[in-house]
Amino acid sequence: MKKINPKALKPIDAEEKELMESIEKDDWKPVKDFDAEREKAVKAARNTLKKDKRINLRLTQKDYHQIQVKAIEEGIPYQTLISSIVHKYLNGSLRPKL
Secondary structure, three states: OOOOOHHHHOOOOHHHHHHHHHHHOOOOOOOOOHHHHHHHHHHHHHHHHOOOOOOOOOOOHHHHHHHHHHHHHHOOOHHHHHHHHHHHHHOOOOOOOO
16 A cells, blocks of 8 residues: 655645635535536646646756656656646745745
8 A cells, every 4th residue: 555645635835724624624515516516627627637738848967867856756757746846836836945
């Protein structure tokens, strides 16, 4: 059985923390037309996760190796890690250290 990374259970931001707390307080109510809502959510998720652009990226050997090591530590492919870093930076949840 694969061990769950404790970081995976921590909220990534204040909004996610608020959502997790509301679930724990049982504040959520069922929707009337579950199938329709589910279909809308599935469609939105597919569009969000759709990767339809390819880029070429040149990295130093050292950076490439460090990305691969981090990806192995996280248990994900290195391309997914790079994509995640770019996505988080563009959405403001990843900021450079000053």
